[in-house]
Amino acid sequence: MLSEQSSHLTVQRREQLSYIQFTHGWYDYPDRKGCKFTQEFERPPVYMEKEGVPPEVLQTIQDKLKDLSAELRKLSLDIWHHPEVMFEEKYAHDRLTRFMAQHGFAVTPHYLGLETAWRAVYTHPASDADGKARRQLRVIGVNSEMDALPGIGHACGHNLIAMSGAAVAIAIKAALQAHNVAGTVVLLGTPAEEAGGGKITLLERGAYEEMDACIMSHPSAGPENFSGLWPGVACQPIDVEFFGHGAHAAAAPWEAQNALDAVFVAYASISALRQQIKPDHRVHGIVVGRDWAPNVIPDYAKLRYIVRAPTWAELEALRERVKACFDAAALATACKIEVSLGAGYYEVRNNSVLGREYARAVGEMYHMVTDTGDGAKYSTDFGNVTFALPALHPVYSIPTEPQGSNHTPQFANAAATEEAHTETLKVAAGLATVGFRVLNDRNFAQEVKKSLEGSQAATSSQWRLEA
Numbered sequence: 001m002l003s004e005q006s007s008h009l010t011v012q013r014r015e016q017l018s019y020i021q022f023t024h025g026w027y028d029y030p031d032r033k034g035c036k037f038t039q040e041f042e043r044p045p046v047y048m049e050k051e052g053v054p055p056e057v058l059q060t061i062q063d064k065l066k067d068l069s070a071e072l073r074k075l076s077l078d079i080w081h082h083p084e085v086m087f088e089e090k091y092a093h094d095r096l097t098r099f100m101a102q103h104g105f106a107v108t109p110h111y112l113g114l115e116t117a118w119r120a121v122y123t124h125p126a127s128d129a130d131g132k133a134r135r136q137l138r139v140i141g142v143n144s145e146m147d148a149l150p151g152i153g154h155a156c157g158h159n160l161i162a163m164s165g166a167a168v169a170i171a172i173k174a175a176l177q178a179h180n181v182a183g184t185v186v187l188l189g190t191p192a193e194e195a196g197g198g199k200i201t202l203l204e205r206g207a208y209e210e211m212d213a214c215i216m217s218h219p220s221a222g223p224e225n226f227s228g229l230w231p232g233v234a235c236q237p238i239d240v241e242f243f244g245h246g247a248h249a250a251a252a253p254w255e256a257q258n259a260l261d262a263v264f265v266a267y268a269s270i271s272a273l274r275q276q277i278k279p280d281h282r283v284h285g286i287v288v289g290r291d292w293a294p295n296v297i298p299d300y301a302k303l304r305y306i307v308r309a310p311t312w313a314e315l316e317a318l319r320e321r322v323k324a325c326f327d328a329a330a331l332a333t334a335c336k337i338e339v340s341l342g343a344g345y346y347e348v349r350n351n352s353v354l355g356r357e358y359a360r361a362v363g364e365m366y367h368m369v370t371d372t373g374d375g376a377k378y379s380t381d382f383g384n385v386t387f388a389l390p391a392l393h394p395v396y397s398i399p400t401e402p403q404g405s406n407h408t409p410q411f412a413n414a415a416a417t418e419e420a421h422t423e424t425l426k427v428a429a430g431l432a433t434v435g436f437r438v439l440n441d442r443n444f445a446q447e448v449k450k451s452l453e454g455s456q457a458a459t460s461s462q463w464r465l466e467a
Helices: 018-024 029-034 055-080 090-102 158-178 198-204 259-276 312-333 352-366 382-388 409-414 418-440 442-466
Strands: 106-109 118-124 139-145 183-190 213-215 218-220 226-228 234-243 282-288 300-309 336-341 369-371 395-397
Touching: 055 090, 055 158, 055 352, 055 418, 090 106, 090 118, 090 158, 090 183, 118 158, 139 158, 139 418, 158 183, 158 218, 158 418, 183 198, 183 418, 198 382, 213 418, 218 418, 234 259, 234 312, 259 282, 259 300, 259 312, 300 312, 312 336, 352 369, 352 418, 352 442, 395 418, 418 442
Parallel strands: 139 183, 139 213, 218 395, 226 369
Antiparallel strands: 106 118, 118 183, 226 395, 234 300, 234 336, 282 300
8 A cells, every 4th residue: 555645735825927827727816916826636545455556566667667768758859859740740650660669569550541640559468377268358548649830849749748658558568567467558649639630530440449448648837746637628620711803902903802801801700709709718810821912902811710619519609600700701702712620629528537546646656736627728639539438638737938838939848858758757657557457457447438438428418408
């Protein structure tokens, strides 16, 4: 049995940088002037002799990650130094598949028709020593993201996520071998999280069907030694093209249908719409053109927008209101319009049973606080995975510069630091613990499945009511 939980795990008041509080929604409204928060975090439960993962397994996991730390650090930095945007993660694909093969995994490159997706699998077989028939082995899935952001590199820390997935999978493998536990661990290399929905394509093509649960993590700015099991928000990109007719801007402007006017009418309409949408809904975008000149009325202009809401059902309603602004702009300017919807990212449904085990593990091993509030307004294609099978997606803090949260050059720099590596391995140990228990504890695995079934039933009921 592990030692009693340290009393300092309950956090009552901490000074936070204002940008961190705003990003993560941690303002304490009754005391907002002081930019403090008073949320008290529940202490993770203490391991009991018949509950959780045995201490010797935790030690195996921690020892393996310590032994691999230098290799994992080099892996992360190699990917950091070769940033690649969605579906172009060729260096990361090759580097990670070689790494996993070297550590005893059977690797499938270019998985399921995606050039930069891959699969690495290890199975520790069930023993026949007791004379009983072999049971069907449970499967734990892990994800490694790889893609960077245009122009600012790994400003969302996907080099750390890629490395973390490898770390979790190899640590679970070590625990299965050392303690002779049967099970399979599958690590998926998942491209195009920032845009493109690589996991959604893999989900549709059956990559997750064999898994009893799937786990991954994501770095963020935030308090020291902290992680959050947050729902994020649903998200969908919309591309809108306006087609008009060009003309000389001075000699014959009446001959034109101004596509740029259409863009700005739509832009202004959405700005007005924001006054009547809920505070936790988001609509944001940019204007794109081609071959524009000030003396030629543009015959083409494009908007690239993203719509976000706490749930997919809310997003669908908001999306229709936004599309009405586009249609109105086309009507007002006599332009033709084409609207293209991108991959829809669902909100994250963290499995409560997996989350409880994770919070207990990182709390016991590292005194890490785990929050289960609303947290940051992030979006991920892993949300769709959480609707299909039991899954867990903790967000964890790495040290950053002021004004250096995700999707900034400062965060890209933070993702390459030794401190970020250390925090990532803490979370990797927690996730490896969760994954091992799914494989080793049949009752726990059944409880995990029941939790998913309950959330799926609630979602179906909600969608029927809103239909």
